[in-house]
Amino acid sequence: MNWMAWTQPTAIFFAVIALMLIAMTVWELRSPSAPRRGFLPIATTRGDRLFIGLLGSAYWHLMVIGLTDWSIWIATALSAVWLFAVMRWG
Amino acid sequence: MKVQNNHAWWLVLPVFALVAFSAILPMMTVVNYSVQDIFDPTTRFFVGTDWYEKVLTDPRLHDSLLRQFIFSACVLAIEIPLGIAVALSMPTKGRWASLCLIVLAIPLLIPWNVVGTIWQIFGRGDIGLLGWALNALGFSYNYAADTLDAWVTVLVMDVWHWTSLVALLCYSGLRAIPDVYYQAARIDRASSWAVFRHIQLPKLKSVLLIAVMLRFMDSFMIYTEPFVLTGGGPGNATTFLSQTLTKMAVGQFDLGPAAAFSLIYFLIILLVSWLFYTAMTHGDQNR
Known part of the structure; x- marks a missing residue:
C-alpha cells in the first residue's frame, strides 16, 4: 500500500467515513427511513x-x-x- | 410506512468493486497526495493543509474557475435549446429520419483532438475556409491573437461537436411520447407552443436531466479541444481548469498542489451536478 502514500490523518479520515457508511447501512437495514x-x-x-x-x-x-x-x-x-x-x- | 426490500443492492456489488478499483482507490491516493510534499513514494513530508491554502489563494485558479463557469454556462445556454430545436424539427419517420440521425451522429464519432485540429485549420486566415471567408467578408478574425475570436471559436467548436448528443437524446425522448397526448391536444385545439410547453417539455424532463448533467460535466472538464485549437491562448484567455491542472501536475510536477486542486475541482463538479439533479428531480414534488 506504499504506492497510495498513506498518512495517519488521511487514514483516520477515511476510516471515519467508512464507519459512517457502515453504521448508516446497518441503521437503514434495521429501521428503513422514509x-x-x-x-x-x-x-x-x-x-x-x-x-x-x-x-x-x-x-x-x-x-x-x-x-x-x-x-x-x-x-x-x-x-x-x-x-x-x-x-x-x- | 412502506418498507422497501434492499436486497437488490447486492447486485450492485460487482460494479462497486470495479468503481472502487478504478475510481475510489485512485481518489483516496489523491487525498493522500494533497496533504504531502511528495518527491517519490519513499521521500514525502506531511504538510497538512498548506497545498489547499496555496491553491485556494492562487489567482490562476480563480481566473481559470471563472472562465470555466462562463464557458460551461454558455455551452448549456446554447446547446440545450439548440438540441431541443433540432430534435423538434427532425422528421419522425422514413429515410430522412435515418439520414438525420446518421448526420447528427457523425460529430460524436470524431475524437476530441481531431475536432481541435479540424477547427484549428478551419479557423486559420490563410488556409482555413472559415478564417479566410470571415476575413474576405471584412471581419478581422484571428483566433490566435484575439480573445473574443478565440472564445467564439472554442464555443462554436463545442456546439458543433456536442449539440448532436443533446438533439439525439431529445429525439429519443420525443419519440417515446404516446400519440394519445397529441390526440388530446388536437381535440383541445392546442397551439404548437402549448403542445411543446405542456406535453413535450415535461415528457423530455428525464432526458434533459441526462443531457444537462453530461454537457455540464463534460464542458467543465474540457481539455483536449481548446488545448489543440488555441493552446489556452491568446495569453491565458482560453485556459480552463483542466489545462491549469495539467500544467501544475505534469508540466511543473507539483503533485501535492495538483492533488489539492483536483479535489477542489471534483467537489465543484459534485456540488453543481447534485444541484442540477436535485433541482430537476425535486421540482415537481415541491409544486
Whole structure:
C-alpha cells in the first residue's frame, strides 16, 4: 500500500467515513427511513442528509482554509455541528 | 410506512468493486497526495493543509474557475435549446429520419483532438475556409491573437461537436411520447407552443436531466479541444481548469498542489451536478 502514500490523518479520515457508511447501512437495514421535510428545501432520506452533511462539511473546510486564518479544527467543529443539524433537523 | 426490500443492492456489488478499483482507490491516493510534499513514494513530508491554502489563494485558479463557469454556462445556454430545436424539427419517420440521425451522429464519432485540429485549420486566415471567408467578408478574425475570436471559436467548436448528443437524446425522448397526448391536444385545439410547453417539455424532463448533467460535466472538464485549437491562448484567455491542472501536475510536477486542486475541482463538479439533479428531480414534488 506504499504506492497510495498513506498518512495517519488521511487514514483516520477515511476510516471515519467508512464507519459512517457502515453504521448508516446497518441503521437503514434495521429501521428503513422514509423521505421527510426539515429545514432543507427538499424532502430527504437519511442517506441524502448524510451526503448533504458531508458535502457541506467539505465546503466548510475549504471556506475556513481559503478565507480565514483559523485553525482547521474550527472547520472540523463547524462541520460536526452542520452534520448533526442536517441529520437531525434537515 | 412502506418498507422497501434492499436486497437488490447486492447486485450492485460487482460494479462497486470495479468503481472502487478504478475510481475510489485512485481518489483516496489523491487525498493522500494533497496533504504531502511528495518527491517519490519513499521521500514525502506531511504538510497538512498548506497545498489547499496555496491553491485556494492562487489567482490562476480563480481566473481559470471563472472562465470555466462562463464557458460551461454558455455551452448549456446554447446547446440545450439548440438540441431541443433540432430534435423538434427532425422528421419522425422514413429515410430522412435515418439520414438525420446518421448526420447528427457523425460529430460524436470524431475524437476530441481531431475536432481541435479540424477547427484549428478551419479557423486559420490563410488556409482555413472559415478564417479566410470571415476575413474576405471584412471581419478581422484571428483566433490566435484575439480573445473574443478565440472564445467564439472554442464555443462554436463545442456546439458543433456536442449539440448532436443533446438533439439525439431529445429525439429519443420525443419519440417515446404516446400519440394519445397529441390526440388530446388536437381535440383541445392546442397551439404548437402549448403542445411543446405542456406535453413535450415535461415528457423530455428525464432526458434533459441526462443531457444537462453530461454537457455540464463534460464542458467543465474540457481539455483536449481548446488545448489543440488555441493552446489556452491568446495569453491565458482560453485556459480552463483542466489545462491549469495539467500544467501544475505534469508540466511543473507539483503533485501535492495538483492533488489539492483536483479535489477542489471534483467537489465543484459534485456540488453543481447534485444541484442540477436535485433541482430537476425535486421540482415537481415541491409544486
